[in-house]
Amino acid sequence: MAEARTLAMSESEEIVGRPSMKAPFSVGLLKAAETRENIVLLTADLGKYTDTIDFRHKYPERFFNVGMAEQSLVMTAAGLSKAGKISYCTTYGTFATRRAYDFLAIACAHSNENVKMFAGNPGLTTGYGGTHQANEDLALMRSIPNLTVIDPCDATEMVQVTQMAADIPGTVYCRQLRANVAVVLDPDTYRFQVGKGHVIGQLHDDTKLGFVSTGFMTERAIDASRHFERAGVSSAVFHSPCIKPFDTNGLLRFANSVDRLVICENHVTTGGLATLVVEALYEAGLSRKLLKIGIPDRFTECGSLPYLQDRYGLTTERIIEQTDTWMRA
Secondary structure: OOOOOOOOOOOOOOOOOOOEEEOHHHHHHHHHHHHOOOEEEEEOOOHHHOOOHHHHHHOHHHEEEOOOOHHHHHHHHHHHHHOOOEEEEEEEHHHHHHHOHHHHHHHHHOOOOOEEEEEEOEOOOOOEOOOOOEOOHHHHHHOOOOEEEEOOOOHHHHHHHHHHHHHOOOEEEEEOOOOEEEOOOOOOOOOOOOOOOEEEOOOOOOOOEEEEEOOOHHHHHHHHHHHHHHOOOOEEEEEOOEEEOOOHHHHHHHHHOOOEEEEEEEEEOOOOHHHHHHHHHHHHOOOOEEEEEEEOOOOOOEOOHHHHHHHOOOOHHHHHHHHHHHHHO
């Protein structure tokens, strides 16, 4: 058996069982930049690891590396926005949110600046431990007024979000999926919409099980849902790429059509998607049996991604196992 290992920052996992796309952020950004000459790209010395190389080569005069200084990254982006630019930024999610929180809140969101932060290493997509795993970033970002918060599912959504971020008013925080990214949603038929969720699968009058998911957990929720369908348990998925604005009405329609809800997120289970769902159900007076699958309230350790995702229940197999046990209890 091959030994599991922690990936170096320039490496990426092989995608097994689905087609993939290389550097979808770069693909979407280059499409946007072709028609928007005021788009600029900034990085905090992490361009190699956030898929910025193609843009840097094509538009060197529109690319800025501010060095290992995330607060300066955000302030420079805000200043360029005031000068009429649309400032795309890349760094890791832990650095964007923990080190530059006040700068994103006041210099950007407070002034509705055209700053689009694409934050890598969301949750357990890196094996580099608590210093690099942005496990609580969605909770932090959704608490800031005037901020749009997005957690894309796959390469299809990553390309679309990146391309259209220039047209989303004000400041955007988007979790970045980098390197080789699975293609889960059909690029010919799927269209990302700000503030809208998407039902995947068929809802019936007797649908028993509803998965509510965001980010890469939607891929796993879809596979788990299909497993239960094959086992005779009617099931569907509500994919919510937008954490803010959240599609409360869509979620409630979905919840009204199922008996039980399983919430799947690559994030701590407080402050993110699970909290949004619980708040929506409570405020609507709707009661549903509910299972939360996500990262516990702790700093997660270093390790290989297969090990970490299995340990914390984020794989398809562990979602199925946890859901089956819960339904039988």
